[in-house]
Amino acid sequence: MTLDELLKDRSEEAKSTYLSHISIDCVVFGFDNGTIKVLLVRMKGKRHWMLPGGFVENHEDIDDAAIRILTARTGADKVYLQQFATFGKKDRSQAFFKQSPALWHAQRFISIGYFAMVDFNQVIPVADDISDKCEWLPLQELPALAMDHSTILSKALKTLQTQVNYQPIGLNLLPQEFTLPELQKLYESILGRTLNRGNFYRKIMALDILEKLDEPRKGGAHKAPNLYSFNVKKYNEAFENGIYDRW
């Protein structure tokens, strides 16, 4: 089936299942090998990548809808999700389906943006039946996205940056066990600048949110770095009202 046939097939069902005019788009951040990556999908027969998204069921909280959409795309439960803005310019979405104006997908949508931070290693990207791809793309080398999705993504990133002291970045983007250099590189990636190692060390230690594990990370060249994990209770307490630091 072509994309149009598929969508037509779904249109009637969608009309009775979902709230009209409302969509959800998710900006999913992951951290892999020192690089921030974003989860993107590509519809069958379309050239542009887009943010994973979906719709809100008639009797569903929008937060629950975002969780449902994200879980379907990542296989990960307990993803950290936060609404950051709603996009509603009058011509933001219809043009993408202008060939088939009768489709459910071709109506005007106002999209609620959520960003997510997930452990890259826990995610297995899953394409749905109207997409042929669902992949991690590095934030630094993104192509132009469909519709206004580049705008949405930029806004998500900016929100994350300005809320760096209030968002549980490390806890959600790093694996269970990690090293201090990894944590520092994560913050450097998000802030877009390098940080002084010694000062970073003292700041993190002063927060008292880390637990040093017995075993260092083995295998690499050079000295094996210490492994740490977060003390989740202390971590959440520290970030509850924002850590008091300017980085």
Next chain:
Amino acid sequence: MTLDELLKDRSEEAKSTYLSHISIDCVVFGFDNGTIKVLLVRMKGKRHWMLPGGFVENHEDIDDAAIRILTARTGADKVYLQQFATFGKKDRSQAFFKQSPALWHAQRFISIGYFAMVDFNQVIPVADDISDKCEWLPLQELPALAMDHSTILSKALKTLQTQVNYQPIGLNLLPQEFTLPELQKLYESILGRTLNRGNFYRKIMALDILEKLDEPRKGGAHKAPNLYSFNVKKYNEAFENGIYDRW
């Protein structure tokens, strides 16, 4: 006409004019006599006050809809408006019109929240035809609001507080001409604590955003305070990337 009759009268027109399931609610802040006030409306025959709100026309940007709604309620153009969150719990709105489930107003709404800062003295609150009141109420003595509007208002206030260094508070909430004690009281009201006068004076002066007017404010008892106005160009430059201060 009763409220129900009025709403029924409008239902058909609303269905063809507005996007379904989407509403806009505005939290309008004003500053009067040392006190933060919020603009609220009360529907005919309803007990609870609510936020002024409205709907999005089929071919209208949501930001434009918010401006239209606000202008109708305040008579003020050029209001400072900013979207801050979207509220979409499944049961947040229908209960308010449970007696008349067929009405346009009784459908499920997802509401986009905007907050506004306006010059109290430039606003003449205007009730619309389904409301019997539209008034300023002091933030410190608010009654319980209809639906989830207390939640929406709290979120708006918290957003304003956490963005105090990024929001043009003084420029939008104060009249054209104002005194330093007034400006200080405004910040104290929003932050919820007193500030040291001497230090406040130096901070504001260091920002270099004020212009001292020739004439002091006359008429009061005691020494007449100096009048100032903002240098809008310098003001906007200073706030563009957030002023760097913790207050």
Next chain:
DNA sequence: GCAAAAGTGTTAGTTGTACACCCATGT
């Protein structure tokens, strides 16, 4: 004279920032 407003001085304590030094350890 009183009380509010305006402007400045001072000081102690805290933070930010930038370096620099030393040790540990896996290859």
Next chain:
DNA sequence: ACATGGGTGTACAACTAACACTTTTGC
């Protein structure tokens, strides 16, 4: 030996916070 990681010292600049003193001025 070398490169990376871990940990600490230090020193200056900048800023915060709290007080206090003085002058101005309308009534």
